[in-house]
Amino acid sequence: MxxxxxxxxxxxxxxxxxxxxxxxxxxxxxxxxxxxxxxxxxxxxxxxxxxxxxxxxxxxxxxxxxxxxxxxxxMNKATFPEVHFTKSERHLQILLHLFEAKAPVNSRMLSALVNVSRRTIVDDLKDVTEWLQEQMLTLQYVKNKGFVINGDEVSYRKAYGLITQEYVKSTNELVRKTLFEDEDMQWMRQIVLNTLEDKQYPLFQIAIDGLVIHLLIAIQRVKKHFTIEPPVEALTALMETDAFQIAQAIQVEVERHYDIDFPTSETMFIALHLLGAKKLKVGNDHVGTEELKILIHQFMERMSASLGIDLIKDTKLLNNLYLHLAPALNRLTYRFVQQNPIKQDIYAQYMEITEVITDNIWIFEELYHVDFTDDEIAYLTLHVASAIERLTQHKGRKIKIVLLCGSGIGTSQLLKERLRKIYPEFDILDAYSLYQIDESKLKQRYVDYVITTVPIELEAIKCVEVTPFLDEKDREKLNHIINKERERIAHHLTRKGLQLKQVMKPEYMATIQQKMSRNEAITEVMRPLEQAGMINAQFKKEIINKLDEFGAYMVISPHIALLHGSTEHALNGVGMTLFYFEQGVYFDHERFDPVKLMIGLATDEPQKHLTALKELSDILLDDTLRGQLLHGDLTGLKNKLTCS
The missing domain is CATH 1.10.10.10 (Winged helix-like DNA-binding domain superfamily/Winged helix DNA-binding domain)
Structure with missing residues (x-):
């Protein structure tokens, strides 16, 4: 794009x-x-x-x-990827929607809510029904209307409280610790949902979540007296919009519940958020919408390369950044600064992320003629940090599988029921027929395995062929998958913030004198990590495929490349290699070719390597050390690692 x-x-x-x-x-x-x-x-x-x-x-x-x-x-239009939910995330969203709806909810609505087929919703509702029964509630179907939750008021409130607590856990850890109690989140959701429904101003669930967090931060700003006078020109234009009227209605309810006075600036912030959220839903109602989406893609490609984390496939992050940046750029155009009440905490906890954002934010600044303040950088950091937390959670959840059957729905249902009863470790995301399978979409949903009744091979996702009846040989195959996952968890490193000397060992550094192609060099750089059991063979293939698809974005500066894959093919721990190529390697990057220094990075958990990466970044910013490395002298780096 x-x-x-x-x-x-x-x-x-x-x-x-x-x-x-x-x-x-x-x-x-x-x-x-x-x-x-x-x-x-x-x-x-x-x-x-x-x-x-x-x-x-x-x-x-x-x-x-x-x-x-x-x-x-x-190639004339940017398309943001759709947000994909795990099975547990779908159940949470479905239950929240059912508890908070004022009318019956049908399967079509739920299908649109969590972006899966109605057949999958039918299976999800079975699990939802079981959970409600454990809470002494029932899920009743009202003919030609939809589903409602029934039960006594005490059980209803208790169950809704449990679901709200789960919803709170899905927010950023720092936000949870510093901004609100669980009850605040529940009250704020009700205020937002009731106002949006009364005013008939529908938003996507992701936009509602963003607005709730925005309001909780706003309350802290007001309590700390972080208020300013809004620009008259911007305020006058906003007051003519429906969004401003809704913002005022939300303001009234928030003031009543929290016994505070919201200044006009905060009402304006709410209105800007609502307008940005509306543009996410109706993508072509604003000239700059597609331009901003494309820039966010490009920004996240640069962030991914600098952090060594594949953030570009986090659909929630891309959409959340749009929801934040659309109103933020509008505010910054008028030099209307939104102060961040937890800025110092953010900079202290996520120093590496804030530095990378600061280095790359010029992409937006130059196009929109704005300057991002430290407060705004801190807000963006929260979004990126939340994405990294989600990636960390992906590594610890159930094994994600989809089913592929060649003989119809009946076969897939039989296989699904048997798997559900025998293997609770599996998160069955969906079932497909042979002609429906699309590996690119499976990758977006972090699918680990395809369990199939027909012979098939995919490029990056392992396919396990079984019979619909799961005989002994089939169970041996599936038991092997589960045992492998248990071993990974047993050997999983829980230590955070590893230092560079812990992950870049002397045997992971080398000088290569012979001429090599790009792909040969990548294989060589990743070889020590594969031999150490940190990555599988798919890891280097994934790097090559991404470079073929997106270009030389892993070349981060003149003659230096940082090679990294996703945590999906990282098996155990964190490792970094550093190779000097005497004759240079060509990545088709006409500004920074030939690459002389190639750094390989593998991590089984997204946050573990950030401290080490920050140390390496400081070394590469040192003119003397960088000059030595680019001339093949690794002595200075080795001495620094030994002494640190």
């Missing part, structure tokens, strides 16, 4: 049919040369999918030829 400016640059250079200088492009598009260089770098990332031939010249600039313009013409 390219931004509008990147399209215009591409169009201009193609039509020129000759070299165009960076200075000329910077002057025409009124952007810095750094921004234009970044735009061109991203166009280079997309050159294969867009069928481009690109030539670079230090003195003349850039020349682009394209034999087939159809690929460029088709």
């Amino acid at each position: 390219l931004t509008n400016r990147q399209y215009e640059i591409l169009d201009k250079v193609i039509k020129a049919k000759s070299f165009v200088s960076i200075a000329e492009l910077a002057n025409e598009f009124e952007r810095s040369e750094r921004t234009i260089q970044y735009d061109i770098e991203y166009i280079e990332f997309m050159k294969e999918s867009l069928h481009l031939q690109i030539q670079r010249s230090k003195s003349n600039g850039i020349k682009i030829d394209c034999e087939d313009l159809s690929a460029i013409q088709q």
Whole structure:
């Protein structure tokens, strides 16, 4: 996906049919040369999918030829990936919706709520019914209307309280500790839901969650007297919108419940959040919506490369960032700063993340002509930290599987019921027929295995063939999967904040004199970690596939690449390698090629490596040490690791 400016640059250079200088492009598009260089770098990332031939010249600039313009013409719209929920997350969302709905809820509504098929909803409702029965409640179907929860008031309130507690646990840990009690979250949800329903202003669940957290933070701002006068021009424009009227209605309820006075600035913040949430639902009602979504994708690619964590596949993070940035950019345009009451706590706990965001936030600043304050950086840090926490949780939950059957629904239902009874360790996400299977969508849902009754092989996800009746041989295969997972948990490192010297051992560093291709070099860099049992063979394949798909984004600075895969194929602990390639390795990165220094990173838990990565980043920022490494002298690094 390219931004509008990147399209215009591409169009201009193609039509020129000759070299165009960076200075000329910077002057025409009124952007810095750094921004234009970044735009061109991203166009280079997309050159294969867009069928481009690109030539670079230090003195003349850039020349682009394209034999087939159809690929460029088709790539005209950003599409945010849909949010995918695990089975337990679906149950939580379904129960919350049922408890908080004022009318019966049908399966079509629930299917749209959690983005799965109605057949999957039927299975989910069985589990929901069992849970409600344990709470002395029932799930009743009202003919032609939908489902409602029935039971005495005491049981109803107790069960709703339990579900709300689970919902609270899904929020960021630092937010939970510093901002609210469980009862605050429950009250705030009710205020928001009742107001939105009364005013007929529907929002996605993810937008409602964001608004609830926003209001809890706002209360802390008011209590600490962090208030300012809003710009008259912006306030006047907002007061004409439905969102401002709804914000005022929410303000009244919050003031009544918490006995505080909300200033006009906070009402304005709520209205901006509501407007941003509405644009997420109706993607084409605003000129800048798609542009912002594309920039968020590109921003997260850079964040993923710098942190060594694959954040780009966290659909909740992408959507939450849009919900935050849409109103934030509007506020910053008017220099309307939203102070963060827990800024110091955020900077102390997530120092590495704040530094990486600060290094990359210019992507938004230069396009929108705004300056992100420390307070705004802290808000963005919370979103990224929450995503990392979710990735950590993914590693400890049930084994995620989907079923693939070639002989119809009856076979899949039989297999599903047998698996549910025998193997509670499995989280059965869905069932597919052979023609429905799509590996890319399975990856987005973090599927571990495909349990299939027909022969099939996928590129990255292991397929286990069984019979619908699960005979002894089938059970041996499935028992092996479960035992393997238990072993992983038994050997799982619980220690946080590992130092660089703990993960980059002397035997993980080497100099390579012979010439190698990119893929050969990646294999060599990852070999020590594979031999140590930290990664499986799929890890390096995943790196290669991502570089083929997204371009050379893992090349983080001149002649340096940080290679990393997802935690999915990391088996045990954290490891980092460092290899110097005397003859250089070419990644098709025309600014930073050839790569001389390649760092390999593997971690079985997203947060473990951040301290070590921060130490490595400091070393690479040291001109002397970086110069030594780029000339093949590893002595200074080894001495530093020994002494630290």
